[in-house]
Amino acid sequence: MKLLRVGAAGSERPALLDADGVLRDLSGVVPDIDGALLADEEALGRVRAAADAPGELPVLDGADGAHGADGADGAELRIGPPLARIGKIVCIGLNYHDHARETGAEPPAEPVIFFKAADTVVGPNDTVLVPRGSTKTDWEVELAVVIGRTARYLGSAEEALGHVAGYAVAHDVSEREFQIERGGTWDKGKNCETFNPLGPWLVTADEVPDPQDLSLRLWVNGELQQDGTTAEQIFPVGEVVRYVSQFMTLYPGDVINTGTPAGVAMGRPEPKPYLRAGDVVELEIGGLGRQRQVLRDA
Numbered sequence: 001m002k003l004l005r006v007g008a009a010g011s012e013r014p015a016l017l018d019a020d021g022v023l024r025d026l027s028g029v030v031p032d033i034d035g036a037l038l039a040d041e042e043a044l045g046r047v048r049a050a051a052d053a054p055g056e057l058p059v060l061d062g063a064d065g066a067h068g069a070d071g072a073d074g075a076e077l078r079i080g081p082p083l084a085r086i087g088k089i090v091c092i093g094l095n096y097h098d099h100a101r102e103t104g105a106e107p108p109a110e111p112v113i114f115f116k117a118a119d120t121v122v123g124p125n126d127t128v129l130v131p132r133g134s135t136k137t138d139w140e141v142e143l144a145v146v147i148g149r150t151a152r153y154l155g156s157a158e159e160a161l162g163h164v165a166g167y168a169v170a171h172d173v174s175e176r177e178f179q180i181e182r183g184g185t186w187d188k189g190k191n192c193e194t195f196n197p198l199g200p201w202l203v204t205a206d207e208v209p210d211p212q213d214l215s216l217r218l219w220v221n222g223e224l225q226q227d228g229t230t231a232e233q234i235f236p237v238g239e240v241v242r243y244v245s246q247f248m249t250l251y252p253g254d255v256i257n258t259g260t261p262a263g264v265a266m267g268r269p270e271p272k273p274y275l276r277a278g279d280v281v282e283l284e285i286g287g288l289g290r291q292r293q294v295l296r297d298a
């Protein structure tokens with residue numbers, strides 16, 4: 001299923017995208033799409049039954065399903081983040097062979113972990129703010145993993161995949177000077193307002209048979225910048241979830257951003273093409289949908 005949340009920021013309603021690409025209102029079936037739903041087999045069963053007979057659900061008119069108008073925050077059928085009440089966002093750094101090469105870093109022996117605050121999450125087509133004083137705002141298309149079952153000390157990557165509820169497109173927007181040149185830690189350059197567009201959809205794991213066979217692409221002002229595949233991940237999704245669960249408990253509604261492939265601005269020759277107000281970033285992952293953000297100064 002492709003689950004999403006539609007409406008003004010803070011008052012989104014749950015919806016699904018049916019097989020014909022029609023947006024259907026789920027608010028008569030479940031109150032919202034969040035960790036509580038993902039952990040509730042009975043409620044998920046009701047959503048699945050509704051998805052199997054989508055004609056019974058009201059159609060949501062007006063959402064274009066791909067991307068809203070420039071600065072669509074607050075528009076009635078804006079697409080919001082596909083998950084409410086995110087607990088935590090664990091991020092994996094340098095998790096693609098090609099990205100590690102372009103940054104000049106050795107491939108890490110163990111996954112590099114950092115965090116983004118859940119309040120950095122915005123809708124897939126919302127405005128992204130260039131922070132005050134920023135000269136090195138950069139892009140990173142990433143596969144986001146959404147946890148559906150509490151995960152503690154998992155024993156294998158295979159067991160770990162059974163704790164994944166679904167997947168989404170994430171944009172791990174990053175300010176490189178704040179991240180790297182301002183005395184540590186990376187968190188300074190990762191938690192600026194609006195720095196984690198998520199969605200458009202939460203695609204349930206049954207629709208993603210192989211998370212290591214997904215294409216990721218990102219364009220800036222129409223020009224292709226990142227063109228990667230999750231086959232390049234140093235630590236695949238199951239191993240990432242298993243590994244993280246050795247250090248912290250993962251709960252339903254937590255998210256893991258699993259790293260970005262090559263092609264970020266930081267990896268380019270000078271002058272590096274960092275983002276500025278007015279730039280348009282589009283990103284997509286095969287089968288998981290597409291995002292579009294216009295940048296503005298904070």
Ligand code: ZN
Nearest residue numbers: 140172259260
């Ligand atoms: Zn990242």
